[in-house]
Amino acid sequence: MIVSALKLRVAAIDDIAPSLRHLRLEAADGSALPPTGAGAHVLLSLPGAARTHRNAYSLVNPPGTRSGYDVIVRRVPTSRGGSATVHERLRVGDRLDAQPPGNLFAPVRPARHHLMIAGGIGITPFLSYLQDAGVRQTGASLHVCCRESEKDVFQPWLPDGADVRFHWDADGHRLDTAALLADQPAGTHLYVCGPSDLNDAVVRAAAAAGWPASQVHTEHFGGASAGGNAFEAVLHKSGLRLRVAEDESLLEALERAGVAAPCLCRGGACGVCITPVLDGEPEHRDHCLSPAERASGRLIMPCVSRARSPQLVLDL
Known part of the structure; x- marks a missing residue:
């Protein structure tokens, strides 16, 4: 089970363009939130029609903000659930689970x-x-x-x-x-x-x-995990077999099955979700693994990568 550390409330919604929606999120209990930094993002759990979607969005707040988090989300026509939920389902007053802000894209301070x-x-x-x-x-x-x-x-x-x-x-x-x-x-x-x-x-x-x-x-951002053939993921340690559908990522299939899979960026950049592969051929879509690691076929980043073979056996 994914345990969320923050409980947020949608404090305001503003459609700033036909496909862009601004959300103001505040602590559900009115307390101060963890401070943000330049380039930080927040991982939101968004309830969809069939399952919960966990998407990361950049925070547009001034660094150090603790009164609330502001995100701007584009409505994606081919959305698998995250942006559709933000634009079609969310209402002021709704509660959302979230992880504390993370930062994989901070400015380099010694830069001139x-x-x-x-x-x-x-x-x-x-x-x-x-x-x-x-x-x-x-x-x-x-x-x-x-x-x-x-x-x-x-x-x-x-x-x-x-x-x-x-x-x-x-x-x-x-x-x-x-x-x-x-x-x-x-x-x-x-x-x-x-x-x-x-x-x-x-x-x-x-x-x-x-x-x-x-x-x-x-x-x-966006789209790296979308689209591809369905395949079967076999978890070697537990014996669990999962069908990964065409419209979901391997990470989403693991979460759907209740597997506590670590993740942070959900965009193939941070390396937190790297998982050993025991059998099968991964289709790499990440921005983290080295050419040698990709060529070995022994590692996969479930948040974005899929399978070329009908089955992947994971060391989980």
Whole structure:
């Protein structure tokens, strides 16, 4: 069983765009919440029609906030339950279970400048960056690739004087990534958060421009575990056999069966859920395992990865 450490209440809901909903979450008992940090996220348990979905959302609060948590969630047309619940089922006053804030995408404090590139809802972790005193003092610039209709949506979370530029798919407004990366002072750290295609393109451009890998940081979101053939997961130690459906992740199938599987990011980045594989062929979709670890076929990250073979035997 997953034990939740926080009990939250939906204090306010605001539809800030046709597909974007802002939630204000406060402690159900009115107490102070654990403090947040720039780039932090919170893992929410969202009751769906058939099962509970556990999704991580970036906090857009100023660092140190304890009075409540603010998240912005995009309605995904192919949602497997998380965003659909937020947009269709949640009401003010509803109670939610949550884990304390985690942070896998904090700004690097020794950086001489912080350069951020966001794709769509990938702006959310950077809203807290721009409200961080240390980041502001060092110097930061944010470039957002989004729909033209959404370029003003995030203004309430942008501090006065912040260097923020929006780009969209029109002549004169597209982001020139190569030119941007070439025009940065030494010691700059690059952060990118968005769909995999954007993240991968920016990382490739940074490598081509000679940026050290240690100064390039990414956070991925959405879709990695969605879609794929159903398969059977066999838990070697308990003998339990689980069918993992086309529309659920291996981690969700484990949780559905009551298996206490550790997790943190649910996006294939943190490594907390790494599980040994005894038999079968994994289909790796994570951002954590090394090429050698993937090639061995002996490890899997259940939060996003699936099976190429009809069956996986896990050391659980």
